[in-house]
Each structure stands twice: as structure tokens, then as C-alpha cells.
Amino acid sequence: MEAFRGTSMGMDFPDRYHQNKAAYNTFMGPKKALVLAISGDQIVHLLWRLQNGEGPKGLDPQVVTVMIGTNDLAHLTSLLQARVPRDDDERIAATISRGVQQSVREVQQQAPQATVIVFGLLPLQPMMLHAPQRLFDSKVEAANRAIAAFAAGEASAKLKFKDCGGDFVDKSGAIKQELMPDGVHPAGGGADVLLKCMLEAIGK
Template sequence: MSHVNKTLATTAVARTEAWWQQRHQQKLAEKRALDNDVDLLFLGDSITHSWEDTGLAVWNKYYANLKPFNLGYSGDRTEHLLWRLQNGEIDGLSPKLIVLLIGTNNAGHRVESAEDTAAGVEAILQTLRSSLAASKILLLATFPRSKSLKAPMRKRVNAANKLCERLADQQYIFWLDIGQHFLTDDGTVLDTVMPDFLHLAPAQYQVWAEAMQQQIHDLMEYK
């Protein structure tokens, strides 16, 4: 593992964009308004962020009654989420379940190795286990990227997923790979599923919710 990329992926850093800083403050305020009463916590990047717009109807259908809180930020890499975890966003929370989907922007924006991306995910898991020791974590495999199974980006994401799967202990951290739901039989991503071969089309939020519904209810102990 290269020293430089490992440092970038695993060292907490804030982003400087105004909207990002504003969202951080808004989320801290939202958490206070909820009186820290959160049972289902979503952490991630744009794909998670979009539960607030593209996937909002599905979010309301599946999660509105589960005391949810969305901490997805468009464009985030592992180090940005790590910073947010260390700077107030989970302080005072004790969710029953955390749904974590992160890493695609490490593979994409920085063209990082699988090992470096997995190290960033591991650093996040360690922080969550330390800060929210009673919470269970549903660690999602990064969704397929690029149209073709043979695309370099797809291969990087798949390789990182194989490493991240090993981080699940089946006691507090549980692995779930739903990538096949977004692929054709030959491994192709259609533009009707992901218009840019990365972000989900609106209908795919229903597919995502259905694919993890059983695990969410089991891990939250809603029988």
C-alpha cells in the first residue's frame, strides 16, 4: 500500500466548498432538532445524499417511521466522512443500525488502489465502533461503476469490495453486496439504471430499499 494514498484515504480532512460546510452545520442543527433520537443512520456520498431528493419518496415509504438520519454528502471520499464523524455529526447518537456506503469517489476521483480505498473504509469502521459501540453496521459493497464489466473503474471497485468484505465480523459489522440488482446478466450497467454509470435513476432507490429491507429489519430487531 502506498504511503501517500493511505495517508490521504485514512486522514480526516474537511472539504472547503461553501455548500459542504453549510450542509455540515445544517446537519448538526438537524441532529439537535431530533434531540439525538436516531435509530437508523445513513452514512455516505452522493448516492446516499440523494435519498433526500431522487429517492425521497422511497425513503419516506421505507424509513420515515424508523427514526432515520441521512449523513450522505455528494462527492465525499473516506477521509471527508472520517472528518465529519470526528467533528460532531454522530456525537450523542446511539442508532440501532448504521448503513454505510462509501469509497466510490476514492476509486473515481483519485483513481486509488483497492487497498487504499479499503483502508479508508476500515478507518471509518474503527471510528464508528469506538464512538457508537452498541450500534450495528450494515456495510454495503460499493455499487458497480462504468458500463462494462471490463472497465478499469469497475475492476477497482470490485477489488476494493473484496477487501472490504473481510472487515465484516458478523457481530457488529455485516456485509451486504446488492450490486447484481443493478446489472444485466452479462454484468452491464444500463443507462436506464445509472444514467451516468454511477448515480442511480429514481426507480433504482426502490430496488435498493427492497434489496436491504430484510437485513435492516433483522439488524434493527424489528421482527
């Protein structure tokens, strides 16, 4: 999400994310919107920032979007693979879902007037890892099921769930390289695809 500012971890990446920034300016330029994401954040980092002055309190937003958990999924998968030689999809999904719920509760407390839209984890098929290419597919699906169940269980018009992941994969479930070149981050045309999906969820 930080890439919509053309940066990653606060550093400029004009060659990699200039299209992301341009897409954001095109789609969101006329709107009053802020990108508050930081690349590499896990849920605990987001929670700390929300609780320490980097949340929506005082901004009076109509809508707050939350997309978090991919880095947690990769980290937890690495830890559990090293220690437990079995499938832990549901265990990882439950951990991520609980963290997302905490984040949503914090946002709701700070901005009770806002509609909160929680976005599902995008497909994760990192090209740089020496690991099975589809290692994370079932884990992403499990996490998104858990997050969607939480949102549905709230039965509130002010809390919605949206999964944009299907726009980034082909019929076989493989990531479309032209939209997510590294298998992790939307870039180039992927920025347009993600923003269109987000605006559809927001209803703008």
C-alpha cells in the same frame, strides 16, 4: 445516498432525485432514520465529519450503515493512470479498504451498541467520461473483496458486509440504465432497489 433527501451537495434536484426522496419516504418514513451523506465525499471527508461532530455519538442508533469509497476509486484511478501505466486494482482496493476500516472504527467507538453494516461499492460505469466503459469493473470488484474480507475477519455479529451491486447490472455485467441512468447514481427505480437491499441487510 444524499439523493434520498432529493438533493446533491445540498442543492435540490427535484427533476432528477424526486423519486429517490419519495422512495425513502415510502420505505423509511415510519422508521426513525437519518441520511447524513454528502454527495462527492471521499473517505477522508467522511472521517473528518465523523470526528468533528457529525457522527452517531449521542444518537443511540441500533444500526449504522456505511457506504463510502466510490469517489476515492474514481480519483485514485485517475491519478494512477496518469502516473503509472499499469493495472493497480489491488493497490486501490487496499487504500479504500483501509479507509473504510478507519470509518467503521470511528463509528464503533461512538456507537458501540450499534450494528454497523458496510455496503460494497456499487457498479461504476460513468456515461460522462471519455474512458473505456468497463474501466472500473475490476477495481470495484477488488475493493469489495477487500472490504468484505475485513468485515468477515472481524467475526462479529455487530459488523456486516452487504453488496447490493448485483441488482444494478444485467447478465453481461453492464449497468441497467433504468436503475442507474448516469452509470453512477441510483435514480428512479434504482432508489427502490437500493433501499430494498439495504433493508434486507438491516433485517427490517
